[in-house]
Structure formats: C-alpha cells, structure tokens
Amino acid sequence: xxxxxxxxxxxxxxxxxxxxxxxxxxxxxxxxxxxxxxxxxxxxxxxxxxxxxxxxxxxxx
Numbered sequence: 205x206x207x208x209x210x211x212x213x214x215x216x217x218x219x220x221x222x223x224x225x226x227x228x229x230x231x232x233x234x235x236x237x238x239x240x241x242x243x244x245x246x247x248x249x250x251x252x253x254x255x256x257x258x259x260x261x262x263x264x265x
Contacts, residue, residue, distance in 0.1 A: 223229045235246050 223232070235243065238246065
C-alpha cells in the first residue's frame with residue numbers, strides 16, 4: 205500500500221469525503237463508465253455551465 209494512501213486514504217474515500225451530495229457522486233461514478241466521446245461531451249457541458257455561472261458572478265459585482 206502506498207504511503208499516501210495510508211496518510212490521505214484511498215482515492216474513492218477522498219472523493220466521498222469532499223463530495224457530500226450522494227446523487228452527484230453517483231452520477232460522476234456513472235459518467236466515468238461512458239465511452240471517451242460521451243465523457244468529453246459531459247465535461248464540455250460542465251465547463252460551459254461553470255463558465256456561465258462564473259461570468260454571471262463577475263458581472264454582478
């Protein structure tokens with residue numbers, strides 16, 4: 205077992221500790237199983253949505 209896993213825990217445990225929304229965690233788990241093209245599409249949608257929210261927040265300042 206690598207030392208970083210002993211200190212910081214398994215990667216899955218880190219994700220579960222940081223992502224409290226079980227439904228969102230479940231969706232991300234399923235997304236990882238998609239083929240590469242679909243995974244790229246999902247990432248693109250998330251990036252676009254986050255960009256939109258960041259832009260709206262900057263404009264609201």
